[in-house]
Amino acid sequence: MEYAHSKAGASVEHWHPFTDHAEGTALLARLFAEPLNAPDLGELLGLCHDAGKCFNDWQRRFLAVGGRGRRHGRVGIPHADVGAHLLRDAAGPAALAVLGHHKGLTTVAELADLPANPDQAARFAEAQRAFLRAVPRAEDLLNRRDLIPAEWRENRSLRDMGLRLVYSALVDADYLDTSAFMAPTEVRTGEDLTTVNLLARFDEARTSRALPISELNLLRDDIYEQAVQSAELPAGMYRLTAGTGTGKTLTSTGFALNHARKHGHRRVIMVVPFITITRQNAEVLKSKLGAESVLEHHSAVDLPNDSWTKLATENWDAPFIVTTTVQFFQSIFARRPGPMRKLHRIARSVIILDEVQALPATMLVPILDALRILVEHFGCTVLLCSATQPTFDRLPIWRKLTVKDIVTVPKTRLERARTVRFRYWSDPRPTWDEVAQDAATHDQALLIVNTRADARDLYSACQRAAPEHRVLHISRNMCDRHVMATFESAKKALGRNEKLLLVTTQLVEAGVDIDFPTVYRAWATAEAHLQSAGRCNREGNRSEGLVIIFDPAGGRLPAGYYRVGAEVARRHFGPAQANPDNLDALSEYFGEVFHYLKLDSQGFPRNKQKWEHWHHVTHNRSRLNFRDVADGVHRFQMIDEDSVPVVISSYRGPIGETALEHLAEIRAAVGNAASAAKPTRLREAIRALQPYTVSLSKSSVRRAEERGDLVPIITDVLYGWTGGYSQQTGIDI
Structure with missing residues (x-):
């Protein structure tokens, strides 16, 4: 035998x-x-x-x-x-x-x-x-x-x-x-969607909370009912274009569950661009569908040992998945068995792409091509959700694909439900001190800028200008535990009506459930302006919120698509032009951005040699080359490949000391090279450290090493930070 x-x-x-x-x-x-x-x-x-x-x-x-x-x-x-x-x-x-x-x-x-x-x-x-x-x-x-x-x-x-x-x-x-x-x-053999039970549970949870009658809540109900009616339509590609604060998470879930019941889809996969929103959406859905039905899968999730969660994560063996854009698309374009093991579960699913405007321009061609194939050939329905819906159907890759809207809201109705007004501040361009002094005249304000350095500069200016306010800072110079703790602290301060200024990068911009009466937004892309407005008077409890879009003197803009979008936005939005919630202007804006990046002609962005390489290997008629495709995708993935994780052991939050325990575990696993269990222990220890890491560019890592601020744990893979770490603003690089 x-x-x-x-x-x-x-x-x-x-x-x-x-x-x-x-x-x-x-x-x-x-x-x-x-x-x-x-x-x-x-x-x-x-x-x-x-x-x-x-x-x-x-x-x-x-x-x-x-x-x-x-x-x-x-x-x-x-x-x-x-x-x-x-x-x-x-x-x-x-x-x-x-x-x-x-x-x-x-x-x-x-x-x-x-x-x-x-x-x-x-x-x-x-x-x-x-x-x-x-x-x-x-x-x-x-x-x-x-x-x-x-x-x-x-x-x-x-x-x-x-x-x-x-x-x-x-x-x-x-x-x-x-x-x-x-x-x-320990084996799970399969658990597909049982829509009848989940729908009943979802409907009961959704209707159990009585909301006050207001124009915004009436609009939310109308949007939801239209979406549920649209769920009867055939499987295909759909759009949900609805303003920030109109309940897109619950509306998209209602559509997906009803659509799955109608057409026999096996699961719902909600794909979200940022971990903060992934966590937020997962918690909302767990409360309405039951924690046993919702699998939260991303790099920072804590997976309990010996549980269905840990096992189901390996192959998405659950009825409702909430994951990140990075996890979803890098798995599709991977070539290794680990990340690819779950891919077959995508077939015959409803895929909700939340905040779809955040899809990276340099990756649009393969992303849109993959979505088209999943819809046309593998029984999927895709729902694109955004308040700032990009015009993807104008691009050649989707030109023959029909994209249908599941909700239609008259402009007059949107006007009546508008919760904010916009004000522009650009002539003359204000300094950080002037922005801080103006913000200090408000009891509570959110100030969103474009880079970590700008956030630190404005935070310092706000501390000087607003001594009676509590001033908080959030950026990716802080480890994830620090970010989440600060975010929760800000929400509690808002609930207690404390005087508060929160200075942040784009981390709290798209989809995050936080509500300020006043929002300041440094000039950026049009979608960034509108997404920021979604953090202002979000629940419509005030007569009107104020969104101030300012063009700071000395402000910085990230390179690439972000800088292009910011420049194109100047030609469509601003004083004597449209506001960022004007859908017609947004459509023209996206068309111009895609044209500038050559996405509407050649199929890849200008001056992107790596992208041209990917385009070549995926369109080579003679032979398949999964190795080159995977390597090509990972050369310009949705997170910065030129970054290295650095572990912050000096963060002194409620549970910050845990990082030290995992650091010791990693060092032991690395040192014990002969141990058969080493690879598994090493992976688990590194995963546990993710909430305590900050990503630094390789050039920053080299400079920090020269200063003696870093200790290599696994060279070029993981470092320990020994330099200064502010309990307010994080790493000072």
């Missing part, structure tokens, strides 16, 4: 028979590939993925080392290449899924090179004969030539996405079947 796996210390009669593993993996892979319209392909990949383990020398070596644990139990003979070679004729490029089920997707050139020499050819032949004796029914599937759906063969982008999804189905099936043998009590 051939074996696939062993347990440390277990005798051979308790090992995992090869045939059982092949059949178990095939059963799950077929189930997972069903929504991809490729069940037979999934089944065959599952049957063949470990075919190389049938090689006699592999089994002899396994019998010698099996049961001794991973540290001493390495067989040392490849096995994935045998199944890939066996599958080349039947599965074509999908054989890459078997070749890379441990190491990741690579290139079709590697398939063409199999076998590389006569010895490898002899190993293949022997293992394949033994495999077909162990799993004889695989032969019929191997003789098929229609396993890859015909439409995948005809479209490059669709083929790429289809193979990624079926690879995910195989990796997840292999992991689950192996885990069922190793630790059966």
Whole structure:
């Protein structure tokens, strides 16, 4: 008998028979590939993925080392290449899924090179004969030539996405079947959306809170009812364009749950650009759907041990997912099994893209292409949510795609429900001291600027100008625990009607649930102006809020899209021009920005050589190259790749001391290189440190090292901060 796996210390009669593993993996892979319209392909990949383990020398070596644990139990003979070679004729490029089920997707050139020499050819032949004796029914599937759906063969982008999804189905099936043998009590086998129960729970929770009658609340109810009625429409691409503070989170959820019930979608995935909003939305949804139904997945979430949350996060095995834009799209364009394992769960889902205006311009082409393919070929519905809806359907990549609005609000109705007025301050341009002095005339004001350096300068000016106010600061110079603690402190001060000035970067701009009577916004993109207005008189409890858009002398603007958008905004908004909530002006604004970036013609931004490289490798007709695609995407991902995490052990918040414990754990794991458990311990310790990290550019890291402010924990990967850390403003770099 051939074996696939062993347990440390277990005798051979308790090992995992090869045939059982092949059949178990095939059963799950077929189930997972069903929504991809490729069940037979999934089944065959599952049957063949470990075919190389049938090689006699592999089994002899396994019998010698099996049961001794991973540290001493390495067989040392490849096995994935045998199944890939066996599958080349039947599965074509999908054989890459078997070749890379441990190491990741690579290139079709590697398939063409199999076998590389006569010895490898002899190993293949022997293992394949033994495999077909162990799993004889695989032969019929191997003789098929229609396993890859015909439409995948005809479209490059669709083929790429289809193979990624079926690879995910195989990796997840292999992991689950192996885990069922190793630790059966910890395995989750699948939990799709039960819309009837969740809908009833959601509707009850939503209607249980009585809100006062106001123009804003009447508008919220109207928007929600329109969205629920639109849920009856066919699956497709939809837009929810609604002003800030009009309840987009609950409205989009109501649409998604009703739409899923109508069309049999398996789950809802809410994708949010910022961790602060991800947490906020997850808490709201957990309160209305139940914590057991909502999976919160992002880099800063605390995953409890031995819980369904920890297990479900690995493959999104939950009915409602709340995740970040980075997590969602970098998983789609990854090539390694870890981040890709969950991808097959996306098929036949409702995907809510919240604050869609925050999608990075340099990534728009692959993002929009991926969304289009998921809608047109894999049963997804996508809902684009924003108060500042970009005109994506003007771009060539979506020109043939119909995007429908689920809500229509007359301009007169929007005027009646408006909660703020705009004032512009640019001639002459004010200094930071002048802005601070003006803000000090208000009891409570939020001041939003564009860079960390500007936030520090304005914070200092506000401290001088407003000695009777509580002055708080939030920026990414502070670790995440510090940011959240300050944010909560600001909300409590607002609730107690204390005099408060909160100086912040864009961190509290889009979607964050905080309500000031007055907001100051340094000149930026048009969408930033309107998103900032959403933090002013958010609940409509005041007769009118005031949003002051000022153009500071000496103010800084981030490079790239942000600077382009800020300059284009000057031609459309301001004194004697439109306000940022003018939808017609916003449409023209986005059209001009996309044109300037050449997104409306060539398909990639100007002066972006890395993007041109990505465009080349993804549109190469001759051969698939998942390695180059993944590397291309990660060279310009949605977070700054040129940054390094730095651990702040000196933050003295309520639970700041925890960082020191994890620092010690990491140093022990790094030092104990011989430990078999080291990689797992290291990953867990680094993850636990994320709430205590600040991202610094590599140039800042080099300067800090020269000053002696940093200690390398893992060189070029993780550093410990030994320099000064302000309990008000964070790192001073």
